[in-house]
Structures are given as structure tokens and as C-alpha cells.
Amino acid sequence: MKDCSQLQAKDQFLPVKSPPKLTQGDTIVLKWKHGKQAVLMLCFDDSAPTHLDYTIPALTHRRITGTFYINPGNGPYRSRQKEWDSAASAPGIVLANHTYSHIGGMTEKEFEREIALANNELDRIYPTLPKNRLRSWGRPGVPDEQWGISEPQINRILKRHLMIERPPFQGPPFTMNGLEEMEAFIGKLLQDNEAKPLVFHGVAGDWHSVSLNDFLSLLDYVEERRDQLWLTDPLTWHCYKTERESARVVLLDSHSDQIRLSLICDEDTNLYHEPLTLMTGLPEFWQDVYVWQDGHPLYLEKMDGCVLYDAVPGGGDVILSNQRQND
Known part of the structure; x- marks a missing residue:
């Protein structure tokens, strides 16, 4: 057996535009899903009415992922709850926890109630998801005096509820303004x-708003760079990154007609089961390539001398062959 983990040094997490040369069976985990160059997480806070009016239709029309951090206890959400129920099933639309009523937390009991009640609403919206799962949390932007508990206290409660905090806030009008600055943000990314994440509040109205023209123009800018950007939600990004950082690939067998390897990571696979994108070197004479894990065919893209595919850590051996499985 050959441990391929030494190939996965930090400098080997490369975009597909500059793939390394791999010999037969050598495998690396790509930095971002499908070898994308960067990750953009479009997020929308406070369950603003304009999210339903303008934002979600614009995102779904372009098939762009958007994560909406809701406050189920507040008027803007409660007055249009049925519309949020419908929006939650739209392709690429994810609802997440922004606390129940956006008040911060003066005591541990109050903050935990804010987390739990918002989770209860999300469980109602997503009844088929297990309750014992990782969940994304966006910290509400409230004055410091509305927090009466410390960061360690906040983190203990988040951990108890399997909450993963969204990366630090970046978005208009607080850290950038106008279309040009938003495009520059993505260019730097x-x-x-x-x-x-790029976080919005109102779009064409409500509070801390951006203009509809700027927002739609930004989506066009993003769409033009879709082949370079992994457009995803913060929880999926977190799972991919966390798994990748402890992932190890062990080459079990390598023959002229088949390569067999194992993908493992140190995380709890009951909570972390996001597929990772692997790149494996192939024999020079293979004209075709087929990839399976636990008997299931995997997404793949053949490149010069190697193949890209998604595999789940701990999901069973990965088999690569130049013949179909039933041949």
C-alpha cells in the first residue's frame, strides 16, 4: 500500500488550470470542489421582504446558490412565512439560522433559546433532514451592549447545537459600496x-440596501465567471474544507487495468460526508476511464493523464478502471 498523503502538501491544492503531473495511482485532493479557482458564498441576512420579491427569483433564474439567514420570530419573516416555505425548496436556495429574533443574547439561556427556536423552524421547513446535523449560523449584527455573554459562552452553545459560524462578514454597505467594489472583491478572491462570503441585506429596498441594478449586474458578473467560481453555501464549504484538511488517500492496488484506493479523514462521518474532489494519475495507454465508490459511479472529468472525480471520505474503496464495471 502507498500513502498518497505526502502529495497533499499545501502547495499541491491547486486549481485545475495548473494541475500537477501525477504518475499512475498518485492522487491529490483539490483545494476547492471540482478544481474551481475560488469559492463565493452569496448570503442574505434578516429575511428581508425584498429577498422574496427580487433576490430569490434572480438567483434561481441564473442557477446561482444563495443562503438566506432567517429570523423566524420577526415580523418580516412571519408575515410571509408561506412564501419562505416555498422558497426553501427552490433549486440552490438554502435557509439558515440568524437567531430567532435578532436580539443578540444577554444571558446564556436567552441566547440558547434564540438558537433553538430558529432551529425548530428550520426543522419544520426541512422535515427530511436529521435533527442531529451540522447547521450554519450567521451572527446577527447588533450593538455590543446587546451581548451580555462572552465569546467562550457563545461558542459552547454553538457547539452544543452543532452550529458552524459563518466566516466573518463582508458586504455592502459596511465593507464595500457599489458594483465596482463588489466586482473587485470577487476579482481579488x-x-x-x-x-x-458576500453578505447582503435588502436588495432594491428594505434596510442596508443595494440597488437592484447593481445586484443584477453583479450576478451577471458572477455568471460570466462560473467556470472559475465554486458557488456554494457556507456549511458545504466548511465541510469540504474541514474534511480536506485531514484527508488521506491510500493507494491499495495499481494494475494495468485497475486502480484501487481509499479516502479517509479524521472527522465524524456521521456529520461530515461532503464529497471531495480527487485527481488521480492514469496509465498512459488508458483510452477510457470509469470510477466507482461502493458500486456507485462517480462524477468525473478526464484531463491530460489524469481524472477528476468526487468521492466521500470513508464511503468505501474507490475503483478506477479502463473497463466498465459490468464488462
């Missing part, structure tokens, strides 16, 4: 091969 691509340049640095990094992952960040």
Missing part, C-alpha cells in the same frame, strides 16, 4: 484562490 479569484486572484488569491480563497473562499469568502
Whole structure:
């Protein structure tokens, strides 16, 4: 058996535009899903009415993922609850926890209630998801005096409820203004091969708003760079990154007609089961390639001398062959 983990040094997490040379069976985990150059997480806070009026239709029309951090106890959400129920099932639309009523927390009991009540609403919206699951949390922007508990106290409660905090806030009108600055933010993201959220409140109205024209123009800008950007939600990004950081690939067998390997990571696979994108070197003479894990065919893209595919850590051996499984 050959441990491929030494290939996965930090400098080997490369975008597909500059793939390394891999010999037969050598495998690396790509930094971002499908070898994308950077990760953009479009997020929308406070369950603002304009999210239903303008934002969600614009995102679904373009098939762009958006994560909406809701406050189920507040008027804007409660007055249009049925519309939020419908929006939750739209392709690419994710609802997440922004606390129940956006008041911060003066005591541990109050803050835990804010988390739990918002989770209860999300469980109602997503009845098929297990309750014992990781969940994304966006910290509400409230004055410091509305927090009466410390960061360690906040973190203990988040951990108890399996909450994963969204990366630090970046978005208009607080850290950038206007279309040009938002486009520059994404351009820098691509340049640095990094992952960040871009967080909005109102769109064409409500509070802390951006204009509809700027927002739609930004979506067009994003769509033009879709082949370079992994457009996802913060929880999926967190799971991918966390799994990747402890992932190890062990080459079990490598023959002229088959490669067999194992993908493992140190995380609890009951909570962390996001597929990772692997790149494996192939024999030079293979004309075709087929990839399976636990008997299931995997997404793949053949490149010069290697193949890209998604596999789940701990999901069973990965088999690569130049013949179909039933041949």
C-alpha cells in the first residue's frame, strides 16, 4: 500500500488550470470542489421582504446558490412565512439560522433559546433532514451592549447545537459600496484562490440596501465567471474544507487495468460526508476511464493523464478502471 498523503502538501491544492503531473495511482485532493479557482458564498441576512420579491427569483433564474439567514420570530419573516416555505425548496436556495429574533443574547439561556427556536423552524421547513446535523449560523449584527455573554459562552452553545459560524462578514454597505467594489472583491478572491462570503441585506429596498441594478449586474458578473467560481453555501464549504484538511488517500492496488484506493479523514462521518474532489494519475495507454465508490459511479472529468472525480471520505474503496464495471 502507498500513502498518497505526502502529495497533499499545501502547495499541491491547486486549481485545475495548473494541475500537477501525477504518475499512475498518485492522487491529490483539490483545494476547492471540482478544481474551481475560488469559492463565493452569496448570503442574505434578516429575511428581508425584498429577498422574496427580487433576490430569490434572480438567483434561481441564473442557477446561482444563495443562503438566506432567517429570523423566524420577526415580523418580516412571519408575515410571509408561506412564501419562505416555498422558497426553501427552490433549486440552490438554502435557509439558515440568524437567531430567532435578532436580539443578540444577554444571558446564556436567552441566547440558547434564540438558537433553538430558529432551529425548530428550520426543522419544520426541512422535515427530511436529521435533527442531529451540522447547521450554519450567521451572527446577527447588533450593538455590543446587546451581548451580555462572552465569546467562550457563545461558542459552547454553538457547539452544543452543532452550529458552524459563518466566516466573518463582508458586504455592502459596511465593507464595500457599489458594483465596482463588489466586482473587485470577487476579482481579488479569484486572484488569491480563497473562499469568502458576500453578505447582503435588502436588495432594491428594505434596510442596508443595494440597488437592484447593481445586484443584477453583479450576478451577471458572477455568471460570466462560473467556470472559475465554486458557488456554494457556507456549511458545504466548511465541510469540504474541514474534511480536506485531514484527508488521506491510500493507494491499495495499481494494475494495468485497475486502480484501487481509499479516502479517509479524521472527522465524524456521521456529520461530515461532503464529497471531495480527487485527481488521480492514469496509465498512459488508458483510452477510457470509469470510477466507482461502493458500486456507485462517480462524477468525473478526464484531463491530460489524469481524472477528476468526487468521492466521500470513508464511503468505501474507490475503483478506477479502463473497463466498465459490468464488462
